[in-house]
Amino acid sequence: MKNRAFTGTAASGRPLVVGHRGNSGTSPENTTVAFARARASGADMIETDVRLTADGELFLFHDGTGARTTNIAQVYPDRADDPITSFTAAELRRLDAGGYFGEEFKGEPIVFLNELPDAVGSGLGVNLELKAPADSPGVEQAVAAALAGPEWTQLREHHPVTVSSFDPAAVRTFAGISPQVPAWQLVEEVPDAELLAEGAGYAQGIVASHVSLTPDSAAAVRAAGLGLWVYTVNSPADMDAVLALGVDAVITDFPDTLIARLASGPEASR
Template identity: 50%
Template sequence: MRNLDTRISAAFGICLAATLALGTAVPAAAAERNGPPGQQDHPTIIGHRGSGGLSPESTVAGFAQARDFGADLFEVDVQLSSDGEIFLFHDATGARTTNVAEVFPERAGDPITSFTAAELRTLDAGSYFGGAFAGEPIPTLRDAALVTNPRTGINIELKSPENSPGVEAKLAEALGEKRYWQRLIARDQIVVSSFDEASLRAFHDLMPQIPVVLIGAVPDDAALAALAEWTEGLVTNYRTMDPADVARVQAAGLTLDVYTVNSVDAMQEMTALGVDTIITDFPGVLAAVQQGRNPLPDANGIEISTVMADPPGNDVQPENGEYVLLTNAGNTPVDVSGYVLQDAVINRLTVGSGYLLNPGGELRVYTGPGTNTAERYYNNRTTAVLNNTGDSLAVFTPGGTFVDLYAY
């Protein structure tokens, strides 16, 4: 069996091309996006960190993929380098998504904001996802602006502003540069968001012409009325939201956006509830759902039917622990050897060789160590990868074909 990194590299190079067909049509115009809450034809699509399920997050490649898949906006996270330059990155350190451990081995766990802009430019932010994306740099705000077009704008999140003092003023200054931003602001294609209400207010005071949305739990009616005085909307976790909150938020004159919605069932459920915006790692899948097309045209019967993310005892234990249950819901046998199961932060579990699933057949794919059998395959990892509070998993064939998407 080929090395996993090699297989993933080939798989996602192919997957990128193959799935472009999912999202070529335009799902929403700016006029729809800015209509009254609950009055759009369908929810606005925001590509989470670009198109984070099919390309490296927070990279130009990911932003371009979200745009090409039909996203109305793609989401970016802004932080400040140690010398005060804006860069686009989500995590607090570079350990998960860059080669910082190779370039700066003694600083691999240091805050990403402790690096200078020049140092950040030396990091590779694409190879972690697959070799097809090797060399993708950590982008600047200008890089993101150059990806936009008349139908795709940017949602800019003030990420952990306590780690980037003064980021609000820096962002306002950058967006004030007419060369790159005037057209986007004029078309209402810029939205700024944050979990930090004080930071979001500070930015709003500097640039009241740009809509802002607060990320967090839906508060009581009095708090919603107060938010409506200065924000456009609220962004909340769809897993913890009360369905009745949709009407409450919209009745206050606010939009309600939900994150991070990565299964077809959840996309359809949120659409039926009437939310204003859906944030997803798979904007092409959501665009297909909205347009009545098959969101998984290459599905071959192999599905995730169950995820055991929080088993009794340790999540990872010999012969037991967390696992994903693959099922063949089709009518023909499928060889699932080399299949890849990928979560939202690009943890991956694989299936070893020699696994043929007959119709109705099942295979448990375990994270931890154990003795492989016809019904169980063990990845022999020592630490858990499945998120106990909920996550999403995509299924790919060894050649990179995208065959299932599941959320729990």
């Protein structure tokens, strides 16, 4: 049974502002500095990606390899293109996950899930995307166990903590293990009414690409009794378009820009 207590919107009734991989438009994604900047911007939540290391630790990382966002080619030149999940936690802790973005961020480490409550402090909710669950067998159970810990329980008392995935089986599995934590289904396109009805049995809502979302598909999500979040919305025009659809949350690389749109309304751009 899904958790109906969390509506998926801010207490004020406006959509939640969710920093994509932190404040990744201005800082290296999925790092403590990105999370701190999201908090400073006034975001309600951050979205981040979670995987399992080869020795079973949960870490925050988007890509399937470390080539784009770390110095893995220098540290492990013979393994630069290996799956990031083939590395142990100790090996990942040797990597620089900030220097690719700019010299000022050099030395930012990969963040592990047990470090995230301290990284977000008391001011942010968290959406954890189970990234490529097939590459991290057992990640649903590991995340559920982690979120049952005292630091996460305390965070959940004051801020939304949710889990999402593009993999319906992973969402269903997690929801069955941890029904007290809202689970959301990520999609590129809103599915048909039959699949929406099926998803309503275990998911709190749909997290859809803003590129494919239409008034009709947004209405279909609502008709199924599901919440509606949207990703990854970066331009002011796209922000105005999804806000007009009445979504519950907007995931963006630029939370400060979205907050300004919410404060001023689309009239400010005219």
